[in-house]
Amino acid sequence: MIKITLPDGSVKEFEQGTTPMEVAKSISEGLARNVISAKFNNTTVETTTPLKSDGSLILYTWNDKEGKTAFWHSTSHIVAQALEELYPGVKLTIGPAIDNGFYYDVDLPEGVISEKDFPAIEKKALEIARGKHDYKLREVSKADALKFYKDQGNEYKVELIENLEDGTITFCDHDTFTDLCRGGHIPNTGIVKAIKILSVAGAYWRGNENNAQLTRVYGISFPKQKELTEYLELLEEAKKRDHRKLGKELELFTFSQKVGQGLPLWLPKGAALRERLEQFLKKAQKKAGYEMVVTPHIGQKELYVTSGHYEKYGADSFQPIHTPKEDEEFLLKPMNCPHHCEIYNSKPFSYRELPKRFAEFGTVYRYEQSGELHGLTRVRGFTQDDAHIFCTPDQLDEEFKNVIDLSLYVLGSLGFENFTAQVSVRDLDNPDKYIGSVENWEKAEQAIINAAKEKGLDYIIEAGEAAFYGPKLDFMVKDALGRQWQLGTIQVDYNLPERFDLTYKGSDNELHRPVMIHRAPFGSMERFIALLLEHTGGNFPLWLTPEQAIILPVSEKHEIYAQKVLKSLENNEIRALIDNRNETIGKKIREAEMSKVPFMLIVGESDEAANTVSVRKHGGEDLGAISLTTFTDLVNTEINSTLKSFKD
Ligand SMILES: [Zn+2]
Ligand SMILES: [Zn+2]
Numbered sequence: 001m002i003k004i005t006l007p008d009g010s011v012k013e014f015e016q017g018t019t020p021m022e023v024a025k026s027i028s029e030g031l032a033r034n035v036i037s038a039k040f041n042n043t044t045v046e047t048t049t050p051l052k053s054d055g056s057l058i059l060y061t062w063n064d065k066e067g068k069t070a071f072w073h074s075t076s077h078i079v080a081q082a083l084e085e086l087y088p089g090v091k092l093t094i095g096p097a098i099d100n101g102f103y104y105d106v107d108l109p110e111g112v113i114s115e116k117d118f119p120a121i122e123k124k125a126l127e128i129a130r131g132k133h134d135y136k137l138r139e140v141s142k143a144d145a146l147k148f149y150k151d152q153g154n155e156y157k158v159e160l161i162e163n164l165e166d167g168t169i170t171f172c173d174h175d176t177f178t179d180l181c182r183g184g185h186i187p188n189t190g191i192v193k194a195i196k197i198l199s200v201a202g203a204y205w206r207g208n209e210n211n212a213q214l215t216r217v218y219g220i221s222f223p224k225q226k227e228l229t230e231y232l233e234l235l236e237e238a239k240k241r242d243h244r245k246l247g248k249e250l251e252l253f254t255f256s257q258k259v260g261q262g263l264p265l266w267l268p269k270g271a272a273l274r275e276r277l278e279q280f281l282k283k284a285q286k287k288a289g290y291e292m293v294v295t296p297h298i299g300q301k302e303l304y305v306t307s308g309h310y311e312k313y314g315a316d317s318f319q320p321i322h323t324p325k326e327d328e329e330f331l332l333k334p335m336n337c338p339h340h341c342e343i344y345n346s347k348p349f350s351y352r353e354l355p356k357r358f359a360e361f362g363t364v365y366r367y368e369q370s371g372e373l374h375g376l377t378r379v380r381g382f383t384q385d386d387a388h389i390f391c392t393p394d395q396l397d398e399e400f401k402n403v404i405d406l407s408l409y410v411l412g413s414l415g416f417e418n419f420t421a422q423v424s425v426r427d428l429d430n431p432d433k434y435i436g437s438v439e440n441w442e443k444a445e446q447a448i449i450n451a452a453k454e455k456g457l458d459y460i461i462e463a464g465e466a467a468f469y470g471p472k473l474d475f476m477v478k479d480a481l482g483r484q485w486q487l488g489t490i491q492v493d494y495n496l497p498e499r500f501d502l503t504y505k506g507s508d509n510e511l512h513r514p515v516m517i518h519r520a521p522f523g524s525m526e527r528f529i530a531l532l533l534e535h536t537g538g539n540f541p542l543w544l545t546p547e548q549a550i551i552l553p554v555s556e557k558h559e560i561y562a563q564k565v566l567k568s569l570e571n572n573e574i575r576a577l578i579d580n581r582n583e584t585i586g587k588k589i590r591e592a593e594m595s596k597v598p599f600m601l602i603v604g605e606s607d608e609a610a611n612t613v614s615v616r617k618h619g620g621e622d623l624g625a626i627s628l629t630t631f632t633d634l635v636n637t638e639i640n641s642t643l644k645s646f647k648d
Contacts, residue, residue, distance in 0.1 A: 005056040017050040021187065024059050034061040036186040037070035044070075044184040046137050062223050072097035074135060074185045075125075075192050075221040076104045081177035082124035083217070087113075092179065093156040093205065093214060101220030105203050107156065108215055118197040121217075125195045132190030133174040137183050142166035145180065156205060194228035195221045234481055241481070243533035244375040250538055250546070250596065252529070253376065262373040262380030264526060269546040274525050276544055278361055281385055281410065281521065284646035288406055290359040290387055295339035297363060301329040306499055307338035317367040336362035337493075337518060340388040341500040344514075349504045354514060355391035355399055361525070362386045376530035383525045389517040390502065393440055396515055397447040400473075400490065403519045404455045407475060407488040409646050410521040414532060415541055418478040419487075421457040423448050425471050427464030434468050436494030444492045444515070445471045469495030479535040487531070491518040538596045539618065543643040548635060549576040550597040551613075552588045554604035556580075561608040565601060565628065572632045576601075593618065601631070 001013045004023060014023065020038035024031045024047075038045050041055040044066070051057070060067035076095035083090050083106055095104035113121075140148075142161060148171075149157040157180050161169060172181040174189055186192075198218045205211035222228045239245075247253050252270030259265060266274060282292070301320060304310040313334040321330040333339065340358045349356065363383045372378055391399050411419060425445045426434055434441065448471055452459040459473075466472065470492035477487045493516040496502075503511040522528035532540065542548060549569060553562040562578050569576040579588045585602065592600050601613040607625060615623040615631060626634075 002051060003054040004051065005054075007056075007058055014051070016052055019048050019050055020045060020057060020059060021047040023051075023057060031059065035059045036061060036067050036191060037064075037184065039066065046135070046183055046185055047187050048134075049137070049183075069097040070184050070186050071192070071223070072102040072221060074189070075129075075195060075219065076102040077135070077172065077174060077177065077179055077181070077185075078125045078128050078189055078192060079121065079195070079197070079217065079219055080104050080106070080179060081128055081175065082121050084177070086117075086121060086124055091152075091154045091156055094160075095179075101198065101218060103216050103218045105205070105214040105216050107205075107212060113200050113215055113217060115200075121197050122195050128175060128177075129189045129192040129195065131175055132188050134188045135185035136173045137170050137181070137185070138173065139167075140169050140171050142169055145169045145171070148178070149180070191223055192221050193223055194225045195219060196228055196232065238481055238483075238534070241534045241537045242375075243377075243530040246533045246538040247376070247530075249594070250533075252533075252546075260380070261370055262368055262378070264376055264379055264381075270529070273540070273544060273546055274529065277522070277525065277528070278385070280413065280544075280643075282359075284406060284409055285357075285359050285387070287646050288357070288402055289355075290357040293340065293343055293358045293360050295333075295336060295343070295360060295362060297333055297365070298330040299333055299339060301331055303338050303342070304331055304334070307335070307341070307496060308499060309335050309338065313366060318365060332365035333362070334364055334366050336360055336364060336384060336386045337388060337496055337516075338500070340386075341496055341502060341516075344388075344390050344502055345500060349390075349514075351392055351504055351506050351512075354504055355389050355395050357387060357389045359385075359387035376526040379526055382527070385520050385522040385525065385528075387519055389519070390497075390504075390514040391517070392504070392506075392512070393443055393515055396444055396492065396517075397450060399517055400447050400451040400492075401454065403490045403517065404451050404457070404473070405647070407490070407519075407521045408455065409644075410488070411475065411477065413541070413643050414544075415536065415642065416477050416479075416487075419458075420476050421452050421459035422465075422474045422476055423452060423459055423461045423471070424465035424467075424474070425461060425463055426466050430464075434466070435498070436470065440494060440515070441471070448473050448490075448492070467491065469493050477531075479531065480537070481534070483534075485531055487523055487528075488521045489519070489523070492516075493518060539598075541642050542598055542635065543639045545575075545596075545598060547575050547577055547595075547597045549574060549599040549601055549631075550592045550595075551576060551578045551601045551603060552585060552592065553578070553580060554585050554602065556582070558603050558605075558608055562603050565603060565613060568628050569632070574632065574635055589616070593620075599631075599635070 002016050003011050004014055005011050021032060021035060024035040035047060037060040038047055039058045040051060062068065062071060073096060080092050080095055087108060089109035091107040093105040095102060145161045146158060149161065160180060170182055171178050172185060196219060198220060201216045203214050203216040205214055220231065251267050252273065253264045253266050256265060298321060301310065304314060317334065318332050343358055344356060361383050363381060365381045368378055368380055389399050426441060452473065472489055472491040474486050475488040477485050479485060497513045497516050502514055504514050506512045551562045551565050553559050559580055562580065566576055566578055589600060596618060598618050600616040602616060603613055607613055610625065612625040612627055613631060614625045617623065
């Protein structure tokens with residue numbers, strides 16, 4: 001008999017050789033119907049793998065990330081079989097699951113696969129899936145595996161097998177199809193009910209541009225047709241909300257090949273929006289006891305060697321800058337932290353003066369390959385809303401709570417309501433991986449968990465996910481399309497205070513090491529604005545939006561009155577502009593609707609006579625003719641309902 005430990009901690013005895021599926025059946029038939037993948041002692045296994053020893057077993061369904069991975073990877077086998085049947089002589093290489101679906105890299109004997117071929121591939125793949133073929137993993141000797149692919153003339157699989165140890169090689173069979181694979185499949189092909197080929201792209205064998213160019217076929221699959229339909233609708237909506245498209249339409253930012261790729265240029269409206277975001281955070285930070293500092297965009301190489309960033313960002317990054325006469329070597333700043341450590345080091349502190357909280361909207365530069373660049377989310381230069389808190393170990397608890405308060409304030413003011421917190425702690429089985437004393441780690445982890453609990457956060461604890469230098473908390477924010485983004489990391493750090501020899505004088509008159517907290521509620525201005533654009537579809541909260549109102553005179557006759565309205569709005573700090581082009585009012589309304597200005601103020605004969613504006617909200621709601629005072633109150637009420645002041 002073997003002892004199987006389940007995730008709830010319960011231990012059950014089974015006969016040796018029992019499979020995960022049989023364990024599922026012993027729990028309930030319902031569970032067994034839904035189980036599609038399993039992990040035994042932290043290793044992915046098939047649901048049909050005989051379990052031979054004691055161990056812990058996790059069963060996954062479609063609702064788990066691991067379940068989806070197995071589902072999508074298994075579908076890649078089906079699509080590979082379809083490709084073999086449709087393109088005789090095609091050479092298969094690798095076909096992993098990815099975040100949303102899977103791909104398979106293939107070497108086509110001739111021609112190309114294009115969008116018009118997708119329906120035929122989908123049809124063939126679905127036909128295969130409907131055959132309800134079991135996935136069967138079997139061990140093969142290295143010699144047999146090599147022979148199998150040499151006979152096919154598939155040099156890619158031969159190369160993969162040559163790098164594997166004999167005794168560890170497995171093939172997966174389903175229907176008439178065989179693939180080299182280490183496992184992680186769903187029970188049978190019949191579970192896959194909907195398959196969509198999404199796109200094709202070029203890809204080099206093993207990602208090396210000196211190697212053969214392959215065709216990468218991207219796809220996704222679902223256990224229900226309805227889920228595929230919903231997914232495709234979501235993709236459509238995401239395209240409409242793409243921040244690169246919206247950023248252009250709303251004239252927020254641009255890129256110039258002359259300036260260089262990955263270096264965003266902020267246009268006046270975008271710069272003003274950024275400025276409002278910065279002011280919003282600066283105001284809250286001031287209340288929270290932060291002090292602003294300013295540091296340069298470059299630093300001596302030595303600085304980053306001391307901090308350890310040179311190891312991470314140095315060699316593969318931008319080339320160093322050498323001064324002509326003194327032979328000094330500078331690097332573009334990849335992180336603000338080393339500079340802030342030196343600010344802390346500029347004078348001695350006693351425990352009474354801590355915590356010190358240094359904040360800076362600091363622009364940093366990191367080299368990204370051109371293929372990795374993406375709008376504002378992957379850039380080469382960006383500004384972090386950075387801050388570093390230096391405190392005593394005893395203050396960590398309080399400081400962590402304060403940072404959570406600030407992060408929640410930021411998320412709330414910007415309309416993010418759906419989020420969880422992820423607390424990353426040590427892997428207790430690998431204590432050597434971490435620097436800093438066990439006592440401090442325990443204190444810090446407990447401080448983070450207590451803070452999350454006390455602030456009522458919906459949190460999960462991820463063991464082994466902490467950085468080697470300290471535990472952290474991330475906010476996992478879901479946007480309006482249900483996509484998850486990591487935002488507002490709060491990171492405890494025992495490493496940099498050590499490397500920079502930071503100290504404070506304790507009540508015992510001895511020198512002690514402060515603890516450092518890195519935090520950035522936005523992350524970076526660039527990525528945050530991209531996320532905000534996609535979350536709101538460009539309909540920013542009223543307090544933040546570039547123009548809050550657009551005045552549309554019905555004809556030239558009303559231009560003077562329109563100017564008067566504008567002046568009055570400006571006096572009340574409402575951002576507005578006039579569309580006084582010689583166009584029809586219908587056209588002006590349509591274009592104002594496109595530019596997403598929240599309020600249109602239409603002014604004509606009767607408005608001028610009665611000293612009113614006819615208000616139409618973005619989206620079409622008609623508020624009728626109202627006085628300017630009423631309109632101003634309306635705007636302020638809406639702003640005050642989303643933008644509260646911090647800790648009032
Ligand atoms: Zn496989
Ligand atoms: Zn930092």
